[in-house]
Amino acid sequence: MHKASILLRQILVLNDAVEFHTRRCLNTNDTDLQAMQLLMYQGSMTPTELTGRLHLSAAATTTVIDRLVRREHAERVLHPDDRRRTLIRPVPSAAAEVMELILPMISESDAVIQSMSPAEQDAVVRYLEGVGDSMRSFIGDLQTRLAAEGPAAKK
The missing domain is CATH 1.20.890 (cAMP-dependent Protein Kinase, Chain A)
Structure with missing residues (x-):
């Protein structure tokens, strides 16, 4: 295998460690962090979209959403085009907390490519x-x- 492929595999393993320690710092579990990452990336999602992306049942996704809302990591808002539906979106302060935690790593990685x-x-x-x-x-x-x-x- 090419050294780049070996290094990429090591990065994927390191990513698991990064996520583990991020979950510990944020006092959350794996599924809730995955949901937060998706919401931060997408901005907002319907519960059905979140169910599909998390590969969970609708009931399990509802439990995840309830935990995120209870911990003020996400909020339910009315869908702008269909007021009978809801969207789940990250609470800005929670997204900022996640970004504050990981931004040094992101900035350092970006500095490498910029050089x-x-x-x-x-x-x-x-x-x-x-x-x-x-x-x-x-x-x-x-x-x-x-x-x-x-x-x-x-x-």
């Missing part, structure tokens, strides 16, 4: 885009495989 020449930056971007494409393709292949095997294979 590279434009050609080096382009090469890194091409590599990461290719890795992302490969991962999305792999997920699609696994989803197709699971669908072909039927419900018993998903347990």
Whole structure:
């Protein structure tokens, strides 16, 4: 394997450690942090969208949303286009707390790429885009495989 592929695998493992320690600092669990990350990335989501992205049942997602709302990490708001529906969005102060925690790491990582020449930056971007494409393709292949095997294979 190429050294870049080995380093990428190490980064994925390190990401698990980063998330573990972030959860501890924020006094939250894995699922709630995943939900917060999705909400921060998307801005807001319907409960159904959150259910799909978290790969949980509707009931389990409701429990996650209830915890986030109770801890003032997220809030329920009326959907702007359909007032019968709700959106879940991160509370700005909670998003700021998460960003304050991880921003030093993000800034340090960005400084590394900013220190590279434009050609080096382009090469890194091409590599990461290719890795992302490969991962999305792999997920699609696994989803197709699971669908072909039927419900018993998903347990």
